[in-house]
Amino acid sequence: MKSGSNLEQVISSGVPAVTAELGPPMSADPHEVIKKAQQLKGFCDAANITDCQTAVVRISSIAAAAIAFQQGLEPVMQMTCRDRNRIAMQADLLGAAALGLKNCLCLAGDHQKFSAAGRLKGHPGAKNVYDVDTCQLVGILKKMRDEGKQEGGDPIEVAPKFFIGASWTPMADPVDFRPINLMKKVNAGADFIQTQGIYDIEGFRSQMAKIVNMGLHERTAILGGIIVPKSAMMLKYMDSSVAGVSVPKSLIDRMNKAKAAAGEDKKKMRELQEQEGIKITIELIHQVLETPGIKGVHIQAIEWESAIEGIVKEAGLYPRPTFPGA
């Protein structure tokens, strides 16, 4: 075992892994994290704790991960390259390991201009760091863990043992480069990969076929990303505005139909769309898990953590395996 994390154990046992996501609040109140951790606990093998996602200030990933961990939920601490240089990153990694955290997902991070797609003020005038990029951060984690050395070369007495992850957007431009992109992350040391949300199963499968050809699926555990759709509007937004995500018209039509069935009743409109969204999610989970080369799913119910229990149960992925000592 590289890290001994629960996620690593599930993956090495060969059972399809399930990860979820927990978004920390824009507040110093830990209860929101505690509540979400309770909702997710037992229904996933680990939950990603986002790192100021969409470039909005929230409880830091490391702190929220520690709170979730106290609640018995295994966290995947996310770390973006946007806000820290390699000194701060390594300091946080040592700290995170000292707090008992064992998974870390490396990301470039949304540009500071993003500010929740303009819905919040954010900090578009912030300086961005990008001292290192994702591949390089993956390499730093690996060097710390396997060589017991800091990036600069100084020795680490007790090395942080992380299960190292990276994200992958299989279908973003330039599409024919994306497999090479993944290969670089794997070569740098990524033990697992979580992909961007997939709706276009055919497109995803054709990218995965290339990955399997390259043998990358045997060198890293690829978890297919599923973003739980809540409404027709959300699907349309993701199709038009989220890079690397295309949503087949048939799915948008299904959601529209669910919405129309509610007539004028706003509450019902929401409920019916949510129900349809969960149905779509479960179908996607099965389709992703049936895709050659896939080792699990990463289910993101954004600001809807309570939906995970039902989804995981209905998808036949419950109960989750347990391992002594993880």
Added chain:
Amino acid sequence: MIVGSQKPIEEIWSMVKDFKKVLVFGCNTCVAICHAGGEKEAATIASLIRMRAGQEGKAMEVNHMGVMRHCEPEYFDPVIEEVKSYDLVLSTACGVGVNFLSDRTGTIPVYPGINTSFYGAVEAPGFFKELCAGCGDCIVHLTGGLCPIARCSKTLMNGPCGGTNHGKCEVSNEVDCVWYLIVERMKKLGTLEKLSEVLPPRNWSTSRDGGPRRVSVEHIREYEEQEAQKPETAGGKK
């Protein structure tokens, strides 16, 4: 070239309003090409200040002048005494010019008349684009001749982020994603496989992060020193 853009006249006015004798001092190289701070623009700014001073009823003498470059003493040495006869020099050179002049005008303040933006090129008439960030350790032979430091919003070194959208950068659909361009270019050059290699963390000390930088070219220095010694030696022999 160095590309700059004009400052709003309000901001300029707030800088100059309390001075009696102001020189708007243009630079006729880079910033003249982008119509930000050449002698012509200096003349325009000077007349705008005069107009504003008139409106506000302030007695102010405002003149303009321009030299070829603010970044080499030989160009402004001939006029430096005249420059020093003003209360304020509003330099419309790039920031380099403002700094360089500040070190040489004694007690006369030099203020910036433009915003210095970047190192760029003339993409189309009236359209300038940033292409290099002067990082001090050029690596574009590895990236198809296109610069990920200056042109990727995240200075990524190992390929595009997930935000590339139809060839545009996630920060704006008006900004090209340079990684998209790099991949397309390297495909054309038949060198795409070069991108497979992971570039390790960079040493940014060659960049601004290492502190202010200097370049010393030995043979120029030696030549200048020899030239300076010549008359002395000749005199000594006499």
